[in-house]
Amino acid sequence: MEEKEISQAVVGRLPRYLRYLGELRDEGIERVSSQELSDIMQVTASQIRQDLNTFGGFGQQGYGYNVGYLYDEIGKILGLNREHRLIIVGAGHLGQALVNYSNFERRGFLFCGLFDSDPKVCGQKIRGIAVRPMEEMAGFIRDHNIDIAVLTIPKNAAVETAEQLAACGIKGIWNFAHVDLRLPGHIQVENVHLSDSLMKLSYNLSSAEEET
Amino acid sequence: MEEKEISQAVVGRLPRYLRYLGELRDEGIERVSSQELSDIMQVTASQIRQDLNTFGGFGQQGYGYNVGYLYDEIGKILGLNREHRLIIVGAGHLGQALVNYSNFERRGFLFCGLFDSDPKVCGQKIRGIAVRPMEEMAGFIRDHNIDIAVLTIPKNAAVETAEQLAACGIKGIWNFAHVDLRLPGHIQVENVHLSDSLMKLSYNLSSAEEET
Numbered sequence A, B: 001m002e003e004k005e006i007s008q009a010v011v012g013r014l015p016r017y018l019r020y021l022g023e024l025r026d027e028g029i030e031r032v033s034s035q036e037l038s039d040i041m042q043v044t045a046s047q048i049r050q051d052l053n054t055f056g057g058f059g060q061q062g063y064g065y066n067v068g069y070l071y072d073e074i075g076k077i078l079g080l081n082r083e084h085r086l087i088i089v090g091a092g093h094l095g096q097a098l099v100n101y102s103n104f105e106r107r108g109f110l111f112c113g114l115f116d117s118d119p120k121v122c123g124q125k126i127r128g129i130a131v132r133p134m135e136e137m138a139g140f141i142r143d144h145n146i147d148i149a150v151l152t153i154p155k156n157a158a159v160e161t162a163e164q165l166a167a168c169g170i171k172g173i174w175n176f177a178h179v180d181l182r183l184p185g186h187i188q189v190e191n192v193h194l195s196d197s198l199m200k201l202s203y204n205l206s207s208a209e210e211e212t
Helices: A002-026 A034-041 A045-053 A067-077 A093-100 A102-106 A134-143 A155-167 A194-211 B002-026 B034-041 B045-053 B067-077 B093-100 B102-106 B134-143 B155-167 B194-211
Strands: A084-089 A109-116 A129-133 A148-151 A172-175 A188-191 B084-089 B109-116 B129-133 B148-151 B172-175 B188-191
Touching (some): A002 B194, A084 A134, A093 B093, A134 A155, A155 A172, A172 B194, A194 B172, B002 B067, B102 B109, B129 B134
Parallel strands (some): A084 A109, A084 A148, A109 A129, A172 A188, B084 B109, B084 B148
């Protein structure tokens, strides 16, 4: 349990490493020391070494890290060397915002279908993807080999829908509904609780005010 | 530094406590033990006691926690007992999705203005809020006592806009742009990097596959 939590914390930092390494690579920089990476990322060099050592370590004493190699390796660790096929459940503003992010597709996350319970929305096309009624969801997942479902529906509907998705054999749920989903352990759930993040900002504003 | 990071981890968990306590309260439950809270939240009871002790502890040996009191106190710690006045910079789908979340308003986060650099969007109204040109942003922040700016614009524009916001005296930035902002220390920044979250899901899918 403890071990798993540590690793989730490290995993949570990997996308950030990838982002900075991608920028270095785009600038034509070929190698970087943990100290240089530490300066630009504002994380301690020992944290960086420790994080990367979790996956076997990629650096060489006195040389540092090869930027391109490390970028590719972290990408592989994150599973970005394979394609994921996604559906979005909930074609509201948030669902539409996600479909329109071309960055996800560049990373191998392909939005294949959109579903909504509102008949008025069904049939509309968003970035070329037709919105389908919920009844077609199970069949679509099977027929199109979908592995991830994105939940952008209200809390009340999310629990039941997540259970349906689990029964359809979905492997992962990216959940934006304001509820913690309880699903069988083999289904991976990643929650984005936006209001939690806003409250954290609110806390930091209050405590900054107290300090002054 | 170490101390601050620990506390940010605790702070990050407070909104989740608030969510569960709110549900208990709505069910009419008046008191709860750390063990009961542990069962429903799937966090260890010792973690709960430790987290709450950071803020002085709210429980009583043999009684547990008073649900309503603890809910209110955590709300105060999170600064939810005061109003925040927000603007959204970037009136695309994501900005619109956020304006339309009525939950934020119920928590005291009031969306007062919307700004966009696209002249075609300016003048449109979203949930009764007119989209204004970027040139009016600085004056609006002063005139309407805005403390939080939400950045839902692309990465390229975000850095410069954040610096403008800092110069206008904004206190907090809720950043959805895919870049880490470097701002003076008195400005609180909370990042929501959606693709980081999706990559974490991708990692968990890959590692779950390896296990089977």
